[in-house]
């Protein structure tokens with residue numbers, strides 16, 4: 001009897017120490033930092049570069065949709081190029097993530113950051129302060145020229161003073177952050193071009209779809225906690241929590257050319273372009289339709305050509321709007 005009590009007592013003590021140690025470890029890792037090289041990118045004021053930046057920011061790269069609060073989305077949809085004050089909320093299973101203010105305001109925006117810090121965040125997933133960024137932005141393989149164009153454009157936006165809440169991770173989120181979140185950088189085996197000239201080729205379409213417009217990032221199933229890819233590329237089925245209606249999720253469709261389950265299998269190029277131009281049909285769709293509507297014909301042709309080269313994957317993705325799986 002005495003030994004049993006002793007064993008229980010020690011088990012309890014060890015358990016408390018282990019749990020306490022784990023909790024302390026998780027909290028200590030909330031301020032972990034990483035290093036990455038600073039890309040040699042400097043903003044310029046050349047008008048052609050700024051025009052390219054503006055096109056990317058409000059069009060294919062859809063920075064505008066994510067880095068604007070929900071109440072400014074109507075202005076963006078009507079084609080206004082408003083400054084990107086941040087504050088859009090992503091309600092995730094790991095907690096709340098807000099987009100930062102990326103106007104040049106020195107206190108609440110990116111005014112105090114160097115061009116190279118911003119370039120490093122976008123390319124290597126290492127924030128200005130060294131923290132690993134959640135992999136929501138796909139720009140790791142953006143060409144040097146396009147990265148320069150985007151940063152140059154941000155620099156000349158009117159500054160907006162707007163304080164955005166920091167990320168609010170729940171305990172699960174803190175554990176995930178401590179153990180699993182690491183900076184995601186350029187894709188292995190894929191060159192980062194210095195310069196890439198837009199044309200309607202599948203090769204340029206691949207660049208846009210993977211590293212600019214994030215078609216792959218949404219049309220592939222992913223682990224909502226870590227952002228890791230868990231489905232076959234472009235086969236859809238990623239249920240993203242609605243940013244507009246709590247309790248709902250929106251499921252991306254299969255974009256591979258599978259005859260039975262591929263959403264655009266029997267669409268010709270013209271139908272594809274017309275569909276993107278038409279914009280949002282499903283009100284809760286998370287796809288940045290308002291931005292993609294502004295893409296050029298050349299870019300849409302290139303993306304269409306690329307999607308047709310994908311390996312067909314048979315995968316039914318079901319209805320687009322579902323109740324959030326709990």
Ligand code: HEC
Nearest residue numbers: 061062063066098099100102121127128133134136137150
């Ligand atoms: C899908 C939504 C989304 C899109 C599109 C997007 N962002 Fe972000 N961005 C975020 C989120 C969310 C964060 C915060 C990430 C974090 O804190 O881990 C962020 C962070 C940033 C940061 C801060 C990095 C740091 O060092 O702290 C910058 C700068 C930025 N984005 C610029 C851009 C630019 C420029 C574009 C377009 C080329 C863009 N973003 C497109 C969601 C997006």
Ligand code: HEC
Nearest residue numbers: 213214215218250251252253263282285286287288303320
């Ligand atoms: C932020 C996530 C997201 C991104 C980025 C995204 N999509 Fe989607 N897409 C969705 C979701 C969710 C749906 C289903 C709801 C809908 O039809 O709007 C969808 C639907 C579609 C549809 C079917 C529309 C229909 O009428 O059936 C096509 C085609 C499509 N996406 C193509 C693309 C292409 C091409 C890109 C890149 C240029 C892209 N998507 C980027 C989330 C995304």
